[in-house]
Amino acid sequence: MLETSARLLRLLGLLQAHRDWSGTALAERLRVSPRTVRRDVDKLRLLGYPINATGGVGGGYQLAAGATLPPLLLDDEEAIAVAVGLRTAAASGVTGIAETSVRALAKLDQVLPSRLRHKVGTLGAAVVTTPTLGPTADPAVLTAVAAAIRDHLRVRFDYKGAVRDVEPYRLVHNGPRWYLVAWDTERADWRTFRVDRLTPRVPTGPRFTPRPLPADDLARYLSLGVTTSPYRWQAVLVMHAPVGEVADEVPPSIGVVEPIDGDTCTVRIGSDDLDQLAVWTAAFGFEFEVREPPELAAHLARLTGRLDRAARRSGQEPV
Structure with missing residues (x-):
């Protein structure tokens, strides 16, 4: 039989791994009696873990959300993943997240076993994270929008001098920016909004019935x-x-890169200026073909002729 402290940790790990457990199933996993399981559940409650219990057929135990956050039970890989995530949070585009992450990492460092503390410390000493430049998203706004997405509640917010009323569906993190993908009720169409530019209004709106998303791959849709x-x-x-x-040369903020086969791929890119498009495509440094639009191909031909004439006037022969 496991010692009591080890058994409590094992019980807590089981409750965190799955939402519902029957008393019999827990007793079998821990190799104790159902009565011992009940006593151990009571001990976890005294330690601050909110555990719901239901009796009768189909009853069991469930780790519920509580008013306070008790210690988490993490295995080695999970602990390292959390530490790495906290160390790289400075580039997440969320206001104040770097300072908050440092505080959380300090608390985690105090409870990590020495072997994991060494691994995390080694990684932290070798990694430098570039902080986000420009506007960042308010964590309170992200939380409010996420809650509305979870509960299927319409939200109203100020955005670029106008009030928008939307059905929120997903938050997408793209590089340094956070975006909200939502159905705009006034325009009756899908729209994307930069979270750092919106100011929610309270209270939230009525519930809505979710509609099919505009694309299966929302990251590509947003890009x-x-x-x-x-x-x-x-x-x-x-x-x-x-x-x-190609992806190394074309960042997500510039264009969308998609594979064709092992040797070719497509790039989708936009601009209001054909000169800018022509310069970008030439600067990527790869052989390429223009599928769309035909105006770009014609513009490249004119630009190529202009550059060729300039090279000849400078005494340079074409390569």
Whole structure:
């Protein structure tokens, strides 16, 4: 039989791993009697863990949400993952998250076993995180929007001098920015909003019935909405290079890179200026073809001729 302290940790780990457990199932896992399980549950409650119990057929135990946060039971991989996440949170685009993460990491460091503290310390000493530049999202706004998404509640907020009424569906983190994907009730269409630019109004609106999302891959949907869709010229290029190499040169804030096969990929990119598009595509440094729009291909031909003439006047032969 396990010692009481070890058994309590084991019981807590089981309750955290699954939402519901029958008393019999817990007793079998711990190799104790159901009576011992009941006593151990009472001891965990005294330590601050809110555990619900239901009797009768189908009854059992459930770790509930509480008013205070008791210590978490983490295995080695989970503890390292939490520590790494806290160390890299400075680049998450959330206001004040870096300072909050440092405080949380200090608390975690106090309870980590020496072997894990050494691993986390080694990683932390080697990693430098670049902080987010520019506006960041308020954590209170993120929390409020996330709660509305969970509860299917409409939200109203001030955005660029106007009041918007939306059905919120997902928060998407793209580089240094947080975006809300929502159904705009006034425009009867899907819209994306930068979270750092919106100010929620209270209270929240009525409940809504969720509708199908505009795309299965919301990350791609958002990237296209940020880099391509808003612009007059929307280019589709076939790059003659592996997708990994192209992705290194085309950041998500500029375009969307998608594989075709092992040697080629597509890049979707947008701009209101054909000169800017032409310069970008040439600067990527890969052989490419223009699929769309035809105006870009014609513009590249004119630009190529202009550059060729300039090189000849400078005494340089074309390569």
